[in-house]
Amino acid sequence: MPEINGSAHEVNGTNGANGVNGANGAGPRPRSLTLVPVTSVKQTTKDFKSDQEVRWCPGCGDYAILAAFQAFLPELQVPRENLVIVSGIGCSSRLPYYVDSYGLHSIHGRAPAIATGLAATRPDLSIWVITGDGDALSIGGNHLIHALRRNVNIKILLFNNRIYGLTKGQYSPTSEQGKVTKSTPFGSVDTPFNPVSLALGAEASFVARTIDSDRKHLTSVLRAAADHKGAALIEIYQNCPIFNDDAFLPVTDPSTRDDRLIRLEHGQPVRFGPAGSRGLRFSRYGSLEDVDATTADESSLLVHDAHAADPSYAFALSRLDTSDFAHSPIGILRSVERPSYDDLMNEQIAVARERQGEGDLAALLAGGDTWHVS
Numbered sequence: 001m002p003e004i005n006g007s008a009h010e011v012n013g014t015n016g017a018n019g020v021n022g023a024n025g026a027g028p029r030p031r032s033l034t035l036v037p038v039t040s041v042k043q044t045t046k047d048f049k050s051d052q053e054v055r056w057c058p059g060c061g062d063y064a065i066l067a068a069f070q071a072f073l074p075e076l077q078v079p080r081e082n083l084v085i086v087s088g089i090g091c092s093s094r095l096p097y098y099v100d101s102y103g104l105h106s107i108h109g110r111a112p113a114i115a116t117g118l119a120a121t122r123p124d125l126s127i128w129v130i131t132g133d134g135d136a137l138s139i140g141g142n143h144l145i146h147a148l149r150r151n152v153n154i155k156i157l158l159f160n161n162r163i164y165g166l167t168k169g170q171y172s173p174t175s176e177q178g179k180v181t182k183s184t185p186f187g188s189v190d191t192p193f194n195p196v197s198l199a200l201g202a203e204a205s206f207v208a209r210t211i212d213s214d215r216k217h218l219t220s221v222l223r224a225a226a227d228h229k230g231a232a233l234i235e236i237y238q239n240c241p242i243f244n245d246d247a248f249l250p251v252t253d254p255s256t257r258d259d260r261l262i263r264l265e266h267g268q269p270v271r272f273g274p275a276g277s278r279g280l281r282f283s284r285y286g287s288l289e290d291v292d293a294t295t296a297d298e299s300s301l302l303v304h305d306a307h308a309a310d311p312s313y314a315f316a317l318s319r320l321d322t323s324d325f326a327h328s329p330i331g332i333l334r335s336v337e338r339p340s341y342d343d344l345m346n347e348q349i350a351v352a353r354e355r356q357g358e359g360d361l362a363a364l365l366a367g368g369d370t371w372h373v374s
């Protein structure tokens with residue numbers, strides 16, 4: 001655990017406005033951290049490695065995500081005692097053990113609810129939720145969608161390996177139809193969730209997707225999420241070599257990757273395929289179609305707009321992705337500004353206090369109709 005009073009983590013006070021440079025002379029601090037103290041100590045990856053032995057299977061994609069996350073954290077310039085990582089249950093949810101910060105390995109599916117409580121009451125914390133496809137989308141589905149629609153200032157990393165790994169290989173809410181596992185010996189008959197579509201349907205203000213093996217891309221998405229004030233959902237394709245190896249091969253294998261992966265960059269034309277020869281354009285009913293960009297009318301081709309106010313566009317992008325990875329958009333699909341839940345709640349409390357004074361909980365509980373049960 002971090003030294004709260006030790007000199008190693010002196011705190012410089014908060015950065016009261018967007019774009020204020022951090023104490024380490026680095027660039028502007030992320031906007032989600034406006035009320036979070038700035039450390040005056042130069043941090044490195046090592047500062048965020050705990051003394052716990054990392055216990056995932058050899059070759060698990062979780063190692064790459066953990067390494068990228070630990071290497072990214074110094075950018076935040078947050079004292080470790082102001083960093084909290086909340087997880088649910090599952091392989092990925094072991095991550096808080098391995099980061100030298102405060103952390104909770106909490107209850108199955110409830111990490112977004114616990115993180116919501118923290119964010120609402122402690123604006124001085126940088127809060128990250130670690131979850132998996134089973135944890136977030138099965139038992140935790142309800143908590144996830146409400147944290148997103150409320151726009152709580154938390155960053156949610158959803159490790160999607162399309163399987164239940166910790167319980168040894170049952171099909172999960174993102175497993176493809178027909179998936180043969182121990183719990184579906186004749187193949188899954190369930191239609192899987194597309195986590196990005198689900199998040200967009202839940203009114204998420206920031207939705208992105210990345211891949212465990214692409215550290216540069218993963219780090220860029222973490223950076224963008226940290227800069228977003230409100231709830232950010234990042235789906236991370238994560239390989240589980242033990243129970244679902246090569247689940248993402250079509251988008252990681254160099255022989256197929258360029259045809260399938262659509263790398264989105266705000267303000268840039270959407271291009272993919274051999275030498276960027278494929279593009280996207282809208283077709284009937286607002287869906288998107290893959291076209292030959294070398295012959296198509298340039299003005300009909302899509303230029304990515306992550307800030308489009310209407311989520312229909314981001315949703316259309318998300319629907320390009322099928323279980324067999326016909327096209328798989330990665331990057332920031334949607335990033336729009338709207339007030340965060342914690343800010344709105346605290347503003348409302350401040351106004352109520354101003355009008356009515358400090359509350360009296362005992363008086364409130366005893367006020368109105370009360371009954372004595374004998």
Ligand code: SF4
Nearest residue numbers: 056057060091165240
């Ligand atoms: Fe990783 Fe899969 Fe092992 Fe879990 S079961 S630690 S996801 S390789």
Ligand code: MG
Nearest residue numbers: 132133134163
């Ligand atoms: Mg899983």
